[in-house]
Amino acid sequence: MGKLDLPLLHVEESENKSLTRFRCEGGDFLAPFVAVALSLPVTIGAVGVAVAGNDDLKPFFCVLLSQGLLSLAMSAFCYSRYSQFPTCSNVDFLTAAFFGRFANLMHGRVPSHLLLVHMLVAQGLFTMLVGLVSWAIASLDILWVMRFLPYPVITGFNCAGALMIMNGGLSLGTGKNLVQFLGHATWIIDPMTPTPSWGNEYAKFAATLLGAAVFYGLGRTKVNGAAKLPIGFGIVSACFYAFTKWCGITHAELELRGFFLENISGDPWYAGFVELAGKGSQINWWFWVETEVLMLVLPYTVLISFSLILFLANLHEVLPPHVAEGARYNFTEEIRTQGKFNVFVGLFCGIPMCSSLKFWLVIKQAGSKTRIWVLNMGVALLMLFICPDLRLCLSVVPKCAFSGLVVCIGLDFFVNMFTESRRRIAASEWRFAAVTTVVTFFNIFAGLLLGILLAAFFFLVEYSSMTGIIRKATLADVRSFAVQTPEHATLLHKRGGDVAVFWCSGYIFFGTASTIVQEIDDYLDTFPNVQAIILDFEFVPAVDASGVSALMGFASRCLKKSPPVSVCCCGMTRRLHGSMTVAVKEWKLEDERVMLNQRRIEGALGWAEQLLIKAYFHESPANLSRASSNPHPVPFTGTETASKAMLFLLHGLVPDAVEGDIEAFVQQLAPSLEIVQYKVGGTLFREGAGAKSLHFVLSGSVKLSKVISETEVFKMGRYHLNEEKGDKFVFEQRTEVELKCVPAGGWLGSLEFCATASMSRTPCCVVSARAGEQGACGLRVPFHCLRDAKHEHPAVWCAVLEHISFLAGLESLELLGSTRMLPYRTSSDATFLACAEASPTGGPAAAPVGQRAIPYEL
Structure with a gap:
């Protein structure tokens, strides 16, 4: 009872x-x-x-x-x-x-x-x-x-x-x-x-x-x-x-x-x-x-x-x-x-x-x-x-009273x-x-x-619903955080369907592995133009031997297709990565078209983007040279050069302003402006450090990264994870993820600058910035100097603030998208805003400074 x-x-x-x-x-x-x-x-x-x-x-x-x-x-x-x-x-x-x-x-x-x-x-x-x-x-x-x-x-x-x-x-x-x-x-x-x-x-x-x-x-x-x-x-x-x-x-x-x-x-x-x-x-x-x-x-x-x-x-x-x-x-x-x-x-x-x-x-x-x-x-x-x-x-109570109760x-x-x-x-x-x-x-x-x-x-129905392919998309739907030129962005937007991305979840054994392979094979039969496949195992704790064998057999068939289909596996735990590496050697699949070294989905998406860019520009060397060229660093020194760089930027931001107002605004900032040269891998600023300056990339490129230290939000099974030896899901591991690559013409620090409006405290840098493969040359503008100029030159100041605020909004959206727990997300790359303008049907149109890669010339 x-x-x-x-x-x-x-x-x-x-x-x-x-x-x-x-x-x-x-x-x-x-x-x-x-x-x-x-x-x-x-x-x-x-x-x-x-x-x-x-x-x-x-x-x-x-x-x-x-x-x-x-x-x-x-x-x-x-x-x-x-x-x-x-x-x-x-x-x-x-x-x-x-x-x-x-x-x-x-x-x-x-x-x-x-x-x-x-x-x-x-x-x-x-x-x-x-x-x-x-x-x-x-x-x-x-x-x-x-x-x-x-x-x-x-x-x-x-x-x-x-x-x-x-x-x-x-x-x-x-x-x-x-x-x-x-x-x-x-x-x-x-x-x-x-x-x-x-x-x-x-x-x-x-x-x-x-x-x-x-x-x-x-x-x-x-x-x-x-x-x-x-x-x-x-x-x-x-x-x-x-x-x-x-x-x-x-x-x-x-x-x-x-x-x-x-x-x-x-x-x-x-x-x-x-x-x-x-x-x-x-x-x-x-x-x-x-x-x-x-x-x-x-x-x-x-x-x-x-x-x-x-x-x-x-x-x-x-x-x-x-x-x-x-x-x-x-x-x-x-x-x-x-x-x-x-x-x-x-x-x-x-x-x-x-x-x-x-x-x-x-x-x-x-x-x-x-x-x-x-x-x-x-x-x-x-x-x-x-x-x-x-x-x-x-005994005087009838039985129906007890039975009724x-x-x-x-x-x-x-x-x-x-x-x-x-x-x-x-x-x-x-x-x-x-x-x-x-x-x-x-x-x-x-x-x-x-x-x-x-x-x-x-249990089997619920387990099967969380095991296998839980989402799929193409490169037209999801993108890496690297900023591309308008031509490359247009290419990836049009040809993104040639790269298919599949996110897997749960413990993959023979039955679920066969289901995954069959689903991908059906996708390839439906879309024969696919050039690359990305398999994300960020939510997969382990794959048994039969599952690894099924995946290797699938990779082998992809390489034998005409033309060959590249395969990239990312987001693998330590033990799973070791098993897949050994299996690749045993199956003799050591080919550049089989990629296992990408730790997170961001790197795999970047690999696929470069794969499409090379394939598209292969027929036209002139296009490849024009699209991939990056101006060599120019040794700028002295305040005069910095002033000229700032003057050039303001002409692009405030084209309708009076020339005298722009020059006066630059003259007030000139004593604090500084051009800094950075070697390859040189640090512009670190995540967590106090933010004090805006940076404008004059030449080269800058890579932005952020330390991802996720908490265990998803109730994933811990089976086959040896935590004593470091086995964890990829999304649980503390790692520094490259968010995007900022080319020449990009601004850095706009989000932190907008956070100083209250003047109550100094904000911290939300990302780390390091010089790219060819180094970088940047113009540094201190926050306090830029803010002091607003009283004497309000018109120019408002135009600059409007553009910086616009960039801060885009940066915050990209940052939120990059730090989400889910490995699948829609790209918030600001370069997509220039796709229509850069396309042949849309006609050429000048994109604002900071949204397109421009070489700096004096």
């Missing part, structure tokens, strides 16, 4: 804070009344479900009821001392459904005079088994296994448990279960089939539905707590007696027809232990290892253990635990404690116990905030166990789970849950097997 309390998990935690662990409150003295008003009817209903349909066990009803009360009392004492929650124990109706099926299984296999002793032993062994499973799950730290159960499977198990509880309530009230009623309905449909007399059973069925409707209606009218059961029993009993009185049926006749609980007598509390002592030697121990018994006991053990753990997982979100100040609730320890409780209770032939939220809610409404009420409740339950005459008063509990839980599942999952998944519910209800062993298969199926 533990999971049946889930609909009540809406209590505000702020209202549930307890003051102390043990201190007597006024509401604590209501616990004995709660024990009588709630525990006894619920326990009677559970025991009735267990013995329903087995006439040989009905005479021992009170003996089994005593064992249930003893289980409640002992576990209440344990909970009051060792549990982290201020709650007590409760009866689980799913357990009662198990004992009902077990009793039916014993019928015909065990002599009738030995049924009770076998039932008592079954209770003890099953309770200890449930406790040991819970204890082992917590002690071995394997709770994580439950996370792999898909929600549809959990829903199917819970709904099946609710149906079992409803079926047990129906058996308690009528003596027949749902299957028997459905079978009799088929007899009625077939007029040729003789039908037995079922009038008495249908009358009990109608009375049970009446009881369930009363309790269900009370729940919908917000009548809960300690008042719900007494009021419900009173209404059902009054309606029942009024109807039978009106029909003229005597009480003796009602008892004879089975409308009241049989054999509610004052059997002594030690009757069960006397039965064990007297007939223990006659127990058939081989009965417990029969196949049918094991197929019933083991699945129920798993299902009930899972149910109790699931309830605890939800309980701590609502009910504040009693832990030391500053300490945290220990979920694993609570499961271990509950397992120990059930092992202890099983030693006395008790039934499995779980935490109760309902009882605590009733006591809370009465004003109790301590654990004294748990002890009081345990004492009251112990008195009911020792003094059986106290329960004789319930059980059916209502199962119906409530089923409706809640059904409504929640329909809201949370898709229709196709809900159908899986419905199938699991039906199969588990009729055969729990088959239901668990089906649940395991469904869990494996969902």
Whole structure:
């Protein structure tokens, strides 16, 4: 019954804070009344479900009821001392459904005079088994296994448990279960089939539905707590007696027809232990290892253990635990404690116990905030166990009241789970849950097997969705961060479809590798003009030997195509890169068209761009020379040369300004301007250093780079990663990535300059800048000098600021794109803005300085 309390998990935690662990409150003295008003009817209903349909066990009803009360009392004492929650124990109706099926299984296999002793032993062994499973799950730290159960499977198990509880309530009230009623309905449909007399059973069925409707209606009218059961029993009993009185049926006749609980007598509390002592030697121990018994006991053990753990997982979100100040609730320890409780209770032939939220809610409404009420409740339950005459008063309550209560509990839980599942999952998944519910209800062993298969199926579907090619594009969609000339940018825009990029994810073994290769082969058949393939393994932890072989076979076929198709693999971990390198040698694929040395996708995209540029300009050496030429560095020295360079820049930025204003603006800046020569690899500024100057590249080129140190955002599997030896995903490694190459005519530091507008602090450089392969020559303009000139020359200053702000916006977009975790992204290269103007159809148009590569000439 533990999971049946889930609909009540809406209590505000702020209202549930307890003051102390043990201190007597006024509401604590209501616990004995709660024990009588709630525990006894619920326990009677559970025991009735267990013995329903087995006439040989009905005479021992009170003996089994005593064992249930003893289980409640002992576990209440344990909970009051060792549990982290201020709650007590409760009866689980799913357990009662198990004992009902077990009793039916014993019928015909065990002599009738030995049924009770076998039932008592079954209770003890099953309770200890449930406790040991819970204890082992917590002690071995394997709770994580439950996370792999898909929600549809959990829903199917819970709904099946609710149906079992409803079926047990129906058996308690009528003596027949749902299957028997459905079978009799088929007899009625077939007029040729003789039908037995079922009038008495249908009358009990109608009375049970009446009881369930009363309790269900009370729940919908917000009548809960300690008042719900007494009021419900009173209404059902009054309606029942009024109807039978009106029909003229005597009480003796009602008892004879089975409308009241049989054999509610004052059997002594030690009757069960006397039965064990007297007939223990006659127990058939081989009965417990029969196949049918094991197929019933083991699945129920798993299902009930899972149910109790699931309830605890939800309980701590609502009910504040009693832990030391500053300490945290220990979920694993609570499961271990509950397992120990059930092992202890099983030693006395008790039934499995779980935490109760309902009882605590009733006591809370009465004003109790301590654990004294748990002890009081345990004492009251112990008195009911020792003094059986106290329960004789319930013999006047008709059986339909108890069966209606059980059916209502199962119906409530089923409706809640059904409504929640329909809201949370898709229709196709809900159908899986419905199938699991039906199969588990009729055969729990088959239901668990089906649940395991469904869990494996969902795992494979989910795993396959994250393994393989997760995205594909062409070079026209994604680009490196290197700035190209307008001619090259136009070429890459038009011919970008000749390079295909595929991003892979997950552990690639033979099956997924074959799928990847087949998908790429289909792509090549569809687009035969593809000249290069890029495979990004940034989200791949490893590729097994068969996967490597499949990829090498694919690379070999690419090289044999006419014309050959180049293959580049990037983003590989240390171990994967080593495996691929060895495989290339074994397959004799050591060709410049097979590239394995690109660490990240940026480098692979740059390699592909150069591949296309060389292929396109191969037929025209003049075009190749013009497009790839870069002016040699010119040795500029002195302030006069720097002033002329600045004057040239301003003429390009402010073509409509008055010549005198431009010259005056340059004259004010001249003392601070400086031309600096940088050798190959020379540092202009480092990431993290204070930014103090703008830089304009006069000749050569400058490479911008940034240290990428990503956090582990993606929940990727850690399998096959040896972190002790440095194995990590590429996106997790701290590395310096080249973002772009700025040619002559480009500005550096515009983003940092705009950040100095508040003058509150000096910004840091967001990237590092180093001279390119031919060195660089740059004009350096200090921030403070440029800002001081705004008061005397506002017109020129505003034009300069407008252009710098425009460049800062582009730079920020490129920087955001370059530091994103995802390895696939759309290029934000500003050179694309000049593509249309540089294309033959668009006609030539002058691009602003800083967006096109221009040689500086005096």
